[in-house]
Amino acid sequence: MEKLITNFNYVIVVILMMIGLWAMLAQKNLIKKCIGMAIFQTGIILFFISIGAKNKAKVPILSKFVVENSSAIIVNDYANPLTQILMLTAIVVGVATLGVGLALAQKIYQQHSSFDEDEILENQRK
Amino acid sequence: MTEQLPIIIILGPLLGAVLAAFTGWFRPRLSHPLVVLGLAISFAAALKLVFIVADAGAQKYWLGGWGEKVVPGQKEPFVVGIQITVDYLNTLLLVAVSGIALLTSVYTRRLVDTELAGRQRYFYALFSLLVTGLLGITITGDIFNLYVFMEIAALSSYALIAYGRGRAYMAAFNYLIMGTMGACLYLLGVGFVFAKTGTLNIDNVSAIIPALLNSGQSQALFVGFVLILLGAWAKMAFFPFHGWLPNAYAHAPTAGAAILAPLATKVAVYTMLRIMVTVYSIEYIIHSPGIQSLALYLSSLAIVIASFFSLTQTNLKKLASYFVLSEIGYMVGGAWLANKPGLTGAMVHVVADAAMTSALFMAIGCIVYRLGQAQLDDLKGVFFKMPVTMAAFVVTMAALIGVPPTCGFFSKWYLIQGAAQAGVWHFVAALLLSSLVKAIILFRIIEIGYNRVPHPAIEGNPAIPRNEAPLSMLIPTVAMALGLIALGLGTSTLVNTIIAKALPAALAP
Numbered sequence: 232m233e234k235l236i237t238n239f240n241y242v243i244v245v246i247l248m249m250i251g252l253w254a255m256l257a258q259k260n261l262i263k264k265c266i267g268m269a270i271f272q273t274g275i276i277l278f279f280i281s282i283g284a285k286n287k288a289k290v291p292i293l294s295k296f297v298v299e300n301s302s303a304i305i306v307n308d309y310a311n312p313l314t315q316i317l318m319l320t321a322i323v324v325g326v327a328t329l330g331v332g333l334a335l336a337q338k339i340y341q342q343h344s345s346f347d348e349d350e351i352l353e354n355q356r357k
Numbered sequence: 358m359t360e361q362l363p364i365i366i367i368l369g370p371l372l373g374a375v376l377a378a379f380t381g382w383f384r385p386r387l388s389h390p391l392v393v394l395g396l397a398i399s400f401a402a403a404l405k406l407v408f409i410v411a412d413a414g415a416q417k418y419w420l421g422g423w424g425e426k427v428v429p430g431q432k433e434p435f436v437v438g439i440q441i442t443v444d445y446l447n448t449l450l451l452v453a454v455s456g457i458a459l460l461t462s463v464y465t466r467r468l469v470d471t472e473l474a475g476r477q478r479y480f481y482a483l484f485s486l487l488v489t490g491l492l493g494i495t496i497t498g499d500i501f502n503l504y505v506f507m508e509i510a511a512l513s514s515y516a517l518i519a520y521g522r523g524r525a526y527m528a529a530f531n532y533l534i535m536g537t538m539g540a541c542l543y544l545l546g547v548g549f550v551f552a553k554t555g556t557l558n559i560d561n562v563s564a565i566i567p568a569l570l571n572s573g574q575s576q577a578l579f580v581g582f583v584l585i586l587l588g589a590w591a592k593m594a595f596f597p598f599h600g601w602l603p604n605a606y607a608h609a610p611t612a613g614a615a616i617l618a619p620l621a622t623k624v625a626v627y628t629m630l631r632i633m634v635t636v637y638s639i640e641y642i643i644h645s646p647g648i649q650s651l652a653l654y655l656s657s658l659a660i661v662i663a664s665f666f667s668l669t670q671t672n673l674k675k676l677a678s679y680f681v682l683s684e685i686g687y688m689v690g691g692a693w694l695a696n697k698p699g700l701t702g703a704m705v706h707v708v709a710d711a712a713m714t715s716a717l718f719m720a721i722g723c724i725v726y727r728l729g730q731a732q733l734d735d736l737k738g739v740f741f742k743m744p745v746t747m748a749a750f751v752v753t754m755a756a757l758i759g760v761p762p763t764c765g766f767f768s769k770w771y772l773i774q775g776a777a778q779a780g781v782w783h784f785v786a787a788l789l790l791s792s793l794v795k796a797i798i799l800f801r802i803i804e805i806g807y808n809r810v811p812h813p814a815i816e817g818n819p820a821i822p823r824n825e826a827p828l829s830m831l832i833p834t835v836a837m838a839l840g841l842i843a844l845g846l847g848t849s850t851l852v853n854t855i856i857a858k859a860l861p862a863a864l865a866p
Contacts, residue, residue: 248545255534268537275545282552314551317501321544324508328537331515335530338519342526355524 240281247274259348261336265329272325276318283314291315359409362402363418363441366451367492369399370458374485381478388478392485393462399492400455407448411854415444417498436558442498445859446634446704449851450495450627453708454620457715457837458488461619464833465612467826468722472610473520480520484616487513491624500547500636501557503628504540507592511536514621517613518605525608532601539591539598542584543628549581550636563636570641582641583648585632593625595689596659599682603666607675611722614674618681619715623707626688630703633692639861642695649693656690657787659683664794673721673731676798680717680757683791684710690784691772697860699775704856705848706768712844713756713765716837720750723826723834736802738810741821745831747806749838754799756841758792764844 235242247270254267291312293304336346343351373395377388410416419425423438443451462484473480490510497503515536519529551557553574554565569578594602602622606614633642642649663683670676688710691703723746724739725731740747756763759770769788776784811818825831 252538255538261530264534268534271538271541275541275548278545279548282548313557320501320505324505324540327512328508328533331512332530332533332537335515335519335526335533338526339530342523351527355527 241278244274244278244281247271247277261339261346261348262333265332265336268332269325269329272321272328276321276325279314279318279321283311285310359405360416360418362406362409363416363443363496364420365402366399366406366455366496367441367489369395369397369402370455370485370489370492371395374482374489377478377485378482381482385478388481389462389466392481393459395485396455396459396462396488399488400452400459403448403451403455406443407452407855410443410445410448415442417442436556436561439502440498440558440560441496442559443496445855446631447495447627449704449708449855450624450711451492453711454488454491454495454624457619457711458484458491458616460833460837461616461715461719464719464722464830465615467829468612468615468726469610471726472612476520480517480610480612483513483517484613487517487616488620491620494624495627498559499557500550500559500562504544504547507540507543507628510621510624511540511592514617517617518609520610520613521608523608524604525610528601528604528608532605535591535598535601539588541588542591543588546581546584546586546588549577549584553577553581559631559636563638566637566641578637579645582632582637586629586648589625589629589632590689593622593629593685593689594682595685596655596662599659599663602682603675603678606678606681607672611674611718611725615715615718615722618678618718619711619713622681622685623688623711623714626685626692626703626707629689630692630707634700634859634861639695639700642693649695652693653690653781653784656686656693657783659686659689660787660791664791667798668794671733673724673733673736676733677714677717677721680795681714684714684757687769687772687788687791690781690787691775694772694775694779694781694784696775696778698771698778700860701852701856702768702771702775704859705764705771705852708851709756709764709768709841709844709848712837712841713753716749716753716834716841717757719830719834719837720746720753723830724750726826726830727824733802733805736806738821739806740803741807741810741813742824743826744823745825746834749834751799751803752838752841754795754802756845758795758799762845763841764848765841767845767848 251267251271251274255264255271258264258267285307288310289308291309339351340346343354345351373392376391380387380391406416418441419438420441421438426435426437469477469480487510490506490513493506494503494510497506515529515533518525518532550562553569554562556562556565566578591598606618609617633639660683663679663686667676667679667683670679688703688706691699691706721731723743727743728735752763756765759766773785773788810821813819813821
């Protein structure tokens, strides 16, 4: 229990990912599937940011003043910049995927006048 | 100049895609030759690299010159940049991907002109972008970079499939949901590996992992491994995640299916091989027997179920998609046998199957171009109408069945040897069953195409005029079919000079 409270960020990440995964696989509405996809991706983004976060850490930008005036730079004072940069890329990928998904959903709606998966499959069988 | 070759492999199709999209605004005719040129440059670079790698070993390239930095006071150099690597494991696949893409781009011109008139330049831009993504996945030496290339390839393939219109939209949407789930699971696994090792470079990760495992910190790494594996399985349409593939490839435009079917799944299998062999060591696989036997059972099931469904199909494109599914079972099973012949078989089969599927979809494309559709019942008399295409088709089917001296025989031989050595008899049975089913389907097609019309050579019967596909489609098809035989005859050379060196040294002979 104590572990769960101290690592509450990971608990939230897991809950978000489960909501997203359930919506992607179990929902019948195409738009809800897209929303689930976005939630799942957000969960992963938060997970990565959690890995790189440190207690009382600063923004990982070194000013000229700091470099010249301190003998050694303590790594623990700065948040890990790598995870943040990776997630910038992942956000871009997520937006692109969501865009393609919504465009396809719109095309399907034009054909079948419905977002419901069962109705669409029924229509296609005719 | 030769040290720049690895990046040229990716740059060729990438620039081809950008130029094809932009020159299309004012010169639509230019987009096709530009894409072909980009792919030709990429293929030439990949071919040159095979010889360099065979002579001198792995070639490493740091993007933008951001390589290893030596930090004062620390022994190990510190990695800052993104690496791309050409080694024994991926050099053959690079040639296969760029070569098949080059031949297919030549082949698709007439097909695209009729199927997608007015939208050619978007098609070629997406085609080239897809190849960029696939080559990127194959060449990269960085596990996060691999995710980015995976999504480049995936996004362009969703759009390519949606070009089929009608039912293709729903098929593409299902693929998008499955593909995104796979990529996200992969990314999550990368997160676990990164949290434990602190690096994304494949060489560094594989150097750090054994020490972590020995010191008892294996739980997070195990979860990461399973997540990456599930992601790769969803991407390659392995058995429980296979639902999207047949519809997506059957409803895609024929030209799109001709490039997607041979390459997209094979590159996902390569991702799995890379993670199994290089990132995590093969000892790790051998020491996790639970997943190993599960993966082997799933592979056998994948082969059996795909073979069963292929028997019930009436559409040639859908039939071929089920063949793709069963071949994935071959490769995953071979890799998870985790012994020398099994892994060799899987690595040979990745290349061989890319070539076989490409030849199969090219021949089907020729038939669709002339007959307008691909129902099995429409094939009556096709052997008299298109004798050259059907000769190529029969050679390809022989390769898929595993008739010597085609490449399908040799890879299947290695796989069966590996399965027998490991004592996994259900996998042997599944391999033989799948060959049998493919033979049944070949003879059914011969029966429909050859026997159901009065033979034109007999006097009094109506003559059937020859109506082959245009030469720009026929020549790549025949070249690919002959390539299958050449690849089969060259298998032992390839295995001895390149693939044997890609196998981990720790492997029992």
